[in-house]
Amino acid sequence: MAQEQTTPDGPDLTQGISLADLADGRLVGRVGDQEVLVVQRGMEVFAVGSRCTHYQGPLAEGLVVDDTVRCPWHHACFDLRTGEALRAPALSPLACWSVEQRGGKFYVRERREAPAPRKAPAGAPDRVVIVGGGAAGFAAAEMLRRRDFAGSIVMLSDDSAPPVDRPNLSKDYLGGNAPEDWVPLRPGEFYAENRIDLRLKTNVTAIDTGRREVVTGSGQRIPYDRLLLATGAEPVRLSVPGADLPHVHRLRTLDDSRAIIKAAETARRAVIIGASFIGLEVAASLRARQIDVRVVAPEARPMEKIMGAQLGDFIRRLHEEHGVVFHLEDSVTSIDAGSVTLKSGGKLDADLVVVGIGVKPRLALAEQAGLAIDRGVSVNPYLETSVAGIFAAGDIARWPDPHSGEKIRVEHWVVAERQGQTAALNILGAQEKFAAVPFFWSQHYDVPINYVGHAEKWDEVEIEGDIAAKDCLLRFRRAGRVLAVASIYRDIQSLQAEAAMEQDASGSTGR
Structure with a gap:
């Protein structure tokens, strides 16, 4: 969640600073009413906006690597020379100021114009189709235009809303601490202004690899020169009697989050089925709304498979300190209008039920097209599938990870965005390997x-x-x-x- 901006303090950088003023090679000061971060690299001094453009994280507390600065909160990375957001989750650039050296001092001068977009290479395709309106698909479309790609971009999404900041759906927005206008990744006019043909509520039913066309549920055939599959994942459905009752919810889309918020207006007792990241973030958000919350899960401790026993025990205690009651090593066998029945024989009152028992990659389209599948869509280091010209990114992609030496598939927001960015560059012919280290964050209270x-x-x-x-x-x-x-x-x-x-x-x- 972004912090409110306050009047900047620190020295007036237009009056000049010396290298001795740059403790640890950096200093936060001001230029007019703008807070500016000054960074020294060797004998060069750069001046950029001091706050990450993602959630306003303090870049002065981040890490400088070569000519980049990285946000301490969610690991976005910016170019100190140009301000460009090199890595998601930040997508917008930092402002940059000119720096003049004179008489042993450095003076921060006028704000520089944003650099012109890097030109797309010769031989770039004419038509790009993106299937999916989530993190990977959006990041790819944004990067294509950032690289001055002049061809057509058609983004096909079966969602009813334009691409949103999905992590917020279970965190601040669900907890009532962020307004809905923070949720879209970009305002609605962004797509028309950037010539991105975003088609919502559009289901893609087939890929004709021979004719290089995708087929929609309405029978429309859309040609492509390069195709990005970013179909994401869908929540695993709970198969017990009562799982389709109206007070039983899943959380994946903005509509899902809105529905839970609406239900929370009158709910008094909620049961969360599953102690996943989503499940426990929902638990924290509902506790922020003063709703009684119980969590039912089959494991002995939450998130032990990913975080280990010690951190799993801490997460459980943290939620218990906030009033959450756990029913671990148990499961739900049925749901009715006012309660859930446990395998252990007990019943829990519930006028709101949220199911968070994991997600599964949406592979049907890739399978139909004959792409190589290995517990996900197999891609090479450049995120290209077994069919030339078709790329995959995000929750569905299984790629050769240079850090672990294994082929992995990761269901994390930042990974999906970064893969979308790399896929876009390779669609343009960059031949850039995807080598980013997987990263995610989770927020509990x-x-x-x-x-x-x-x-x-x-x-x-x-x-x-x-x-x-x-x-x-x-x-x-x-x-x-x-x-x-x-x-x-x-x-x-x-x-x-x-x-x-x-x-x-x-x-x-x-x-």
């Missing part, structure tokens, strides 16, 4: 949990700091190698872990 890397299995968890004190970093190792790092309020170390994994794709340093 006032506690953010960051996670970098990917560890499906590990044989050791190294804990630095104090989990209970909400000040910790956990390293998940297998055979001595660090595969992933989870952290609470260790933002710089989380960024450093990400950078180290990038620099050493083999993971051999273990740091």
Whole structure:
């Protein structure tokens, strides 16, 4: 959630600063009513906006790597020379100011014009079709236009709403702490202004790879030169009597979140089925609305499979401190109008039920088209599928991860956005490997949990700091190698872990 802007303080940068003023190579000051971050790299000094354009994270507390600065909150990355948002989740650039060196001082001068878009290479395709209106699809369309792609972009989405900031649907928006106008990734006019033909409520039923056309449910055939599949995932359905009752909800779309908010206006007791990230974020949001919440899940502790036992126990205690009651190692066998029945034999009162038992990739379209499937759509390092000219990104893509040395599929928002960006560049012929380190964050009340890397299995968890004190970093190792790092309020170390994994794709340093 973005922070409200306040009047900037710090020195007036137009009056000049010396290198001695730049503690740790950076300083936050002001130019007029603008807060500006000054960063020293060698003998060069850069001046850029001080707040991440994603959720307004303080870039002065982030990490400088080469000529980039990374946000401490959600790991967006910006070019210090141009301000360009190089990596999601930020998509908008930072403002940049000119810096003049004179008499041993550096003076921040006028705000610079945004650089012209980089030209798309010669030989770029004429027609790009994107199937999916989520993180990957939107990021790809935005990057194509950012690279001055002049051809047509058709984005086909079966959703009723333009692309939205999906993490907010279970966090601040659902909890009543963010207005709905924060939820769209871009205002409605963005698509027309950028010549993106966004077609909502459009179901794609087939891909004709021979004729290079996609077929919609209405029978329309849309030609493409390059195709991006970004169909995402869908919630796993609960198969028990009563699962289709009107007070039983799932959460994936803006309409889903609106429906839960509407139900929460009159609900008094909610049951969350599943102790997933989505399930527990929903639990926290409903507690913010003063609703009694119980969580039913088959595992012995929440999120142990991803976060380990120690962090799983902490997450459970955190929710219990906020009034959530857990029914673990149990499941729901039926639902009626006012309660759910447990396998253990008990009943829980519930006038609102939210099912969060996981998601599954939407692979039917790829399977129909004859693309190679391996628990996801198989792609090469450039995110191209087994059929030339067709790319896949986001929740459906299984790619060769240079950090773990394995083929992996990850259902995380930032990964989907970054893959969409890389796919767009490769659609334009860049031949850029997708080598970003997987990253996600989860928010539980006032506690953010960051996670970098990917560890499906590990044989050791190294804990630095104090989990209970909400000040910790956990390293998940297998055979001595660090595969992933989870952290609470260790933002710089989380960024450093990400950078180290990038620099050493083999993971051999273990740091």
